[in-house]
Amino acid sequence: MGNEVILKVRNLNVKLDHQSIIENLSFEVKKGEVLTILGPNGAGKSVLLKTLIGVLPYKGEIEWAKELKIGYVPQRLPFIKDIPLNIRDFFNLKGSPEKETEAILNSVGFQEDFLRKQIGDLSSGQFQRVLIAWGLVGKPQVLLFDEPTTGVDISAEETIYKLLAKLKEERDLTILLVTHDLSVVYKFSTDVICLNRQPICFGPPHEVLTPESLQKLYGGEVKYYQHKH
Amino acid sequence: MDNQFLLSLIVGICVGGAAGFLGSLMLGRRMALVAGPLGHLTLPGIALALMYGFDVSLGAFPFVIFGIVLIWLFEMRTKLPMEALTAVVFASGVAIAFLLLPIQQAEAVLVGDITKVSFAEAAVSVFLILLLFFVVKKIYSKIVLINISEELAKSEKVDIRKYNLIYLGSIAIIVALGVKMVGGLLTAALVAIPASAARNLSRTLAQYAFGAMIIGGLSSSLGILTFKLTGFPAGPLIILASTLIFLISIIFKR
Numbered sequence: 001m002g003n004e005v006i007l008k009v010r011n012l013n014v015k016l017d018h019q020s021i022i023e024n025l026s027f028e029v030k031k032g033e034v035l036t037i038l039g040p041n042g043a044g045k046s047v048l049l050k051t052l053i054g055v056l057p058y059k060g061e062i063e064w065a066k067e068l069k070i071g072y073v074p075q076r077l078p079f080i081k082d083i084p085l086n087i088r089d090f091f092n093l094k095g096s097p098e099k100e101t102e103a104i105l106n107s108v109g110f111q112e113d114f115l116r117k118q119i120g121d122l123s124s125g126q127f128q129r130v131l132i133a134w135g136l137v138g139k140p141q142v143l144l145f146d147e148p149t150t151g152v153d154i155s156a157e158e159t160i161y162k163l164l165a166k167l168k169e170e171r172d173l174t175i176l177l178v179t180h181d182l183s184v185v186y187k188f189s190t191d192v193i194c195l196n197r198q199p200i201c202f203g204p205p206h207e208v209l210t211p212e213s214l215q216k217l218y219g220g221e222v223k224y225y226q227h228k229h
Numbered sequence: 230m231d232n233q234f235l236l237s238l239i240v241g242i243c244v245g246g247a248a249g250f251l252g253s254l255m256l257g258r259r260m261a262l263v264a265g266p267l268g269h270l271t272l273p274g275i276a277l278a279l280m281y282g283f284d285v286s287l288g289a290f291p292f293v294i295f296g297i298v299l300i301w302l303f304e305m306r307t308k309l310p311m312e313a314l315t316a317v318v319f320a321s322g323v324a325i326a327f328l329l330l331p332i333q334q335a336e337a338v339l340v341g342d343i344t345k346v347s348f349a350e351a352a353v354s355v356f357l358i359l360l361l362f363f364v365v366k367k368i369y370s371k372i373v374l375i376n377i378s379e380e381l382a383k384s385e386k387v388d389i390r391k392y393n394l395i396y397l398g399s400i401a402i403i404v405a406l407g408v409k410m411v412g413g414l415l416t417a418a419l420v421a422i423p424a425s426a427a428r429n430l431s432r433t434l435a436q437y438a439f440g441a442m443i444i445g446g447l448s449s450s451l452g453i454l455t456f457k458l459t460g461f462p463a464g465p466l467i468i469l470a471s472t473l474i475f476l477i478s479i480i481f482k483r
Contacts, residue, residue, distance in 0.1 A: 050380060053383070053384045054383065054384075055380050055383045055384065070384075072380075072381070072384040074378060074380060074381055077377055077378050077381070079257070079376060079377055079378065080377045080378075082256075082257055082376075083257045083373060083376065083377070083434065083437070084428055084431045084432055084433060084434065084436065084437045085373075085433070085434055086432060086433050086434075088433075089433055089434040089435075092370065092434075093370050093373055093374045093377075094374075094385065118432055
């Protein structure tokens with residue numbers, strides 16, 4: 001793992017509709033890391049990702065390394081089924097050459113004939129893999145994921161995390177991942193940010209996820225806090 | 230076949246086809262009904278055009294622009310649902326039109342009249358439609374991406390405001406041309422019905438977009454031909470032709 005810092009965030013504050021969503025958040029991401037953003041619903045996790053890709057207004061500093069390509073995988077795309085779209089069409093929207101689309105689809109476990117399949121006919125697990133593949137178009141060095149397993153059943157969830165681990169190795173990716181699932185943090189990440197509007201902890205999960213910090217994060221008692229190996 | 234009829238047919242096919250093509254984008258964003266109030270809002274403009282004897286589309290255009298700005302401003306300021314806003318705008322358009330307009334002239338305003346189109350008008354319309362077609366083709370995939378998710382589009386560095394502006398401008402042009410053909414009351418149908426029929430029949434984006442265009446052009450030609458045979462106003466016949474195609478599309482829905 002390199003020590004090169006690819007993202008620096010200093011005193012980030014995000015307000016939406018006059019309501020403070022993220023307050024005074026600072027952290028760094030180094031090349032090759034997997035950073036999970038952990039917190040309860042409504043804690044500002046998705047807002048943080050959207051702020052990082054420049055979709056939302058903010059105060060403070062967000063500094064990405066120069067000439068970095070970033071891929072973003074959203075949580076859901078509720079309107080996509082309103083339009084007759086097959087997989088090929090969906091990748092064409094991003095200007096992906098057909099050869100690259102085929103190679104990427106292969107690497108997330110689909111065959112070439114999958115290109116003709118309609119988006120509306122996919123299972124939620126398949127759709128999630130298609131979204132991951134879409135995020136990989138243009139060979140980004142960083143991937144941002146918003147809850148990649150929302151609405152996906154448990155076996156498909158396993159597949160998606162295995163897939164992310166495999167893609168990370170193959171493509172030398174740095175990954176930022178939003179989740180509210182604590183087990184994902186232990187299995188998968190090098191660092192974790194605990195976020196509930198204000199930052200509660202930041203660092204390697206085994207060091208910073210203490211019963212106290214988790215209690216502060218979720219409120220009340222958290223029984224499951226350490227993944228046993 | 231007389232020249233007047235041929236002119237009407239050419240303009241009809243062009244406007245119908247372009248309205249269908251653009252309509253396929255509007256349907257994706259649940260904006261098809263927006264063309265309704267915009268059409269209605271053109272009524273005062275058409276009334277003025279008829280009273281002072283200038284081109285109907287020319288009268289309609291500033292009112293469409295005004296309507297787009299109005300709906301956009303209302304949406305920003307009130308956060309009311311789009312349907313409520315469009316109802317406000319649309320009823321006001323009709324009310325103002327009937328204050329201005331002698332009731333004998335109402336027919337052309339309400340249901341349009343493409344059968345008296347002059348050569349110069351036809352030439353300008355066809356030129357505008359060709360321009361519109363290339364512009365819409367150029368922005369098509371970006372607008373689809375914005376329709377799917379603005380965030381995703383922004384993450385791909387799509388300049389959403391720029392594309393929305395071009396998109397709304399295209400809608401304004403098609404509404405202004407559409408009111409001449411089918412009148413202020415029926416303009417929404419010109420964009421909504423061919424696209425809905427095409428959606429029933431298509432599995433890919435290209436089938437959908439060009440399907441909507443073909444169905445739009447076909448509906449116009451069927452409507453204008455039926456006008457020639459029966460003498461009923463062409464505008465409503467065009468809409469009914471597209472409704473018929475829509476009903477058939479339900480049978481073959483994929």
